[in-house]
Amino acid sequence: MSSDLVVRSHWCAVLGVAEADAGDRFFETGGDSLLAIDLIQRIEADLGVEVPVEVLFTDGSLAALIEASTAAAST
Amino acid sequence: MRDVLLAAGDDIQVVPLLRAGVKQQWPGLAVIATRLFGELTEVDEDHLCVPGDPLAGVVTFADGELELAAAIGEHLGVRHRGAAAADKLTQRTVLRSAGLTAVAARSITAAADFDTVLAEFGLPFVVKPRRGAGGDNVTIVDNPDKVATLKGSWRPEQALYAEQFIPTAAPEADAWHADYVSVEVQSVDGRHDVITTFGKFPVHVRENSADGKVATTGDILPCHLPASVRREVEDLVIGAHRVLPIGDGVTHTEVKLGAAGPEIIEINCRVGGHLNRLTKLRSGFDLVRQALLITAGLPPQDLPADDGERAVAGMFVPFPTEDGTVRSNVTAAALKDAGAAAVDEIARQGAARSDTDALACNVVLDRATAEDLRQTAAGFLVRLRELFAEDAIGHHDWTETMITRLGARDHAGGHAFAQRAEGV
Incomplete structure (x- = not known):
């Protein structure tokens, strides 16, 4: 499964939504720090790499998280 | 955690101090906090030392940790906020002595104290924890049944106190702001x-x-x-x-x-x-x-x-x-x-x-x-x-x-x- 799909599916699962837009921001659509931890751990378990967690806490958008996860997975 | 990360920016180094129990209860939190801020230090009332470079100060954003944060700051001799003023009964007592409040307050150290408060303050009165925030465990006692409930559920570790109810200026029927x-x-x-x-x-x-x-x-x-x-x-x-x-x-x-x-x-x-x-x-x-x-x-x-x-x-x-x-x-x-x-x-x-x-x-x-x-x-x-x-x-x-x-x-x-x- 591509990084994009991994991140999207876990994003939706953690936030309890059927779909998400790239511009959605985690902390403005029901996310909090504990859910953020859950999300990062799920993504990292599937991708097998460490994701730059600060991206989720600073930018917070789905697009930025996908980009960062993809970059991490390709190195 | 996110607020602190964004607030610190590039010019403030945050050294997270975590209670030992928190790390066990929320291991994921500890891992992420380490990745965001660096090495965590576990602290409690018996472990007030913080290894590494000297701190400039100690601050907490949680009411429940005001005392520990103050103890650490005092122990390290760095900038910190004292915890004495966080006790709400102390606040009321000091403010009353200074003429800054007309509201009387009494400590609840036994279940029977609720009867004493009822006799002294009448109904309604308010019961609160001496430490607490956001309306947590605040009770407006406006009938004898509530007094009985509080007496039945009272435990010394609740650290409660009672104070007179502050009457509000009668609000307009359509006012949507609080009093x-x-x-x-x-x-x-x-x-x-x-x-x-x-x-x-x-x-x-x-x-x-x-x-x-x-x-x-x-x-x-x-x-x-x-x-x-x-x-x-x-x-x-x-x-x-x-x-x-x-x-x-x-x-x-x-x-x-x-x-x-x-x-x-x-x-x-x-x-x-x-x-x-x-x-x-x-x-x-x-x-x-x-x-x-x-x-x-x-x-x-x-x-x-x-x-x-x-x-x-x-x-x-x-x-x-x-x-x-x-x-x-x-x-x-x-x-x-x-x-x-x-x-x-x-x-x-x-x-x-x-x-x-x-x-x-x-x-x-x-x-x-x-x-x-x-x-x-x-x-x-x-x-x-x-x-x-x-x-x-x-x-x-x-x-x-x-x-x-x-x-x-x-x-x-x-x-x-x-x-x-x-x-x-």
């Missing part, structure tokens, strides 16, 4: 300045709570009070800061708009919860960053300008009852369509209502004017009633009351307290 406000103050080298003052949505008294527990429901900027009333409130708060051993940092003080004038409800010796998002939105001012700067001994940010028409609010919408599970399936997108600018929390279908402290949602509203905010809040709650229909929100509850009050035409000042103070 209290909060004042955020910064204290630096003994100088106390108001950062800003928040209006509030009216509290929710839980219907199914035999002991009348109170829940706060949100904050509003700008504050709706007329200038002279606001000055009176802020002067009282600054006066209180001068007589209490508060120390440097940012405080959150709740003030009731009493029938006989403003009365301090309590001073919380840390940044107010859920307020930072609103000050950042309206003026760019970061309360958390200010607390970090003051603790670090760095120059604080300039105080925010309090002008402009933009109105923002945080709203926590309560379920009518605390128990049971969430029946409705509501998404953050639906709340945004209903008028929320941001959704900080939303109760999930199937989850226990208590998972979100019996809140259906915690949202931010952001509008160009206060009148626009009122209309948006009214429309939002109407829609929420539809979205959470299966949970009976909007029927004989806080939401229904607020829909009525928000929909009605608001008078200037929006509160009878304003009329008293202005001599109208």
Whole structure:
């Protein structure tokens, strides 16, 4: 499964939504720090790499998280 | 954690101090905190040392950790806020001695003390924990049955006290603001300045709570009070800061708009919860960053300008009852369509209502004017009633009351307290 799909599916699962837009921001659509931890751990378990967690806490958008996860997975 | 990360920026190094139990209970939290801030140090009352480079100061944003943070700061000999002023009974006692409050208070050290308080204060009176915030475990005792309930459930570790109820100036039937406000103050080298003052949505008294527990429901900027009333409130708060051993940092003080004038409800010796998002939105001012700067001994940010028409609010919408599970399936997108600018929390279908402290949602509203905010809040709650229909929100509850009050035409000042103070 591509990084994009991994991140999207876990994003939706953690936030309890059927779909998400790239511009959605985690902390403005029901996310909090504990859910953020859950999300990062799920993504990292599937991708097998460490994701730059600060991206989720600073930018917070789905697009930025996908980009960062993809970059991490390709190195 | 996110607020602290953003507030620290590139010029403040945050060294997280975590209780040992927290690391075991939330290992994921510890891992992420390490990746965000660096190595964690575990602390408790028997382990006050912090290895590594010397700290500039110690600060906490949690009421429950004020004492430990103070103990660590004192042990290390670094900037910190003392914990003595955090005791609400101490606050009331000192303020009464200084003539800054007319409200009497008594400690509850035995179940029988509730009878003594009832005899001395009459009904209603208020029972609170000496340490606590946000309305947590605050009980308005307005009938003998509640006294009996409190006596039956009393335990010494609750550390409760009782105080006289502060009568409110009779509100207008359609007033949608609460009968209290909060004042955020910064204290630096003994100088106390108001950062800003928040209006509030009216509290929710839980219907199914035999002991009348109170829940706060949100904050509003700008504050709706007329200038002279606001000055009176802020002067009282600054006066209180001068007589209490508060120390440097940012405080959150709740003030009731009493029938006989403003009365301090309590001073919380840390940044107010859920307020930072609103000050950042309206003026760019970061309360958390200010607390970090003051603790670090760095120059604080300039105080925010309090002008402009933009109105923002945080709203926590309560379920009518605390128990049971969430029946409705509501998404953050639906709340945004209903008028929320941001959704900080939303109760999930199937989850226990208590998972979100019996809140259906915690949202931010952001509008160009206060009148626009009122209309948006009214429309939002109407829609929420539809979205959470299966949970009976909007029927004989806080939401229904607020829909009525928000929909009605608001008078200037929006509160009878304003009329008293202005001599109208």
